[in-house]
Amino acid sequence: MTEPVAPDPNPEATAAMMAKVRRMMLIAGLTTALGIGALLVVIGYRLFKSEGSVVTTATTATLPKGARILSTAVAGDRLVLTLDVGGATEIRTFDAKTLKPTGTLKFAQEP
Template identity: 75%
Template structure:
């Protein structure tokens, strides 16, 4: 069989090959860095989500005659809608610690 012999590259071609190799090396390193960053972010999120929630026993005192109309979870907040003597009130609590986060009252205009 006959072998095909590639001619020696010209100086311009050699410079072009070197430039392409350098660009491919940069692209490969950039890709490796991006993949490492994603893996680190995913590992961090998995590590942080593994923390156990703090168990709390809390009793929230409601005004006399108050009724709970509804409860909901919004993000990291627990939302409780109350009816207090005909006035609607929304109370929010931190879902992790159950500490009060805010209070919103609704009243009719006179």
């Protein structure tokens, strides 16, 4: 048996098909470029809007002799310690990022 031979496509149909393929390739290329551009924008935004890497610090806070820590809490960007110093209550605050003391509040009873 003989195989049927496909006729050669006419030049106009070939040109139309090539134009369609070029148009589809252009659309695919533009879509890819748009996606990569959006990805770069998101990465750049996160790099410039981040607070940077977290720096770990080792700090030793000294307490008065006989003091006890009653409670600890975090309030915003502050670390709050409630202390019992010889029967009197004292609150000390520290910066949460640098652990530097920011304030002391002492409570005393009226005589």
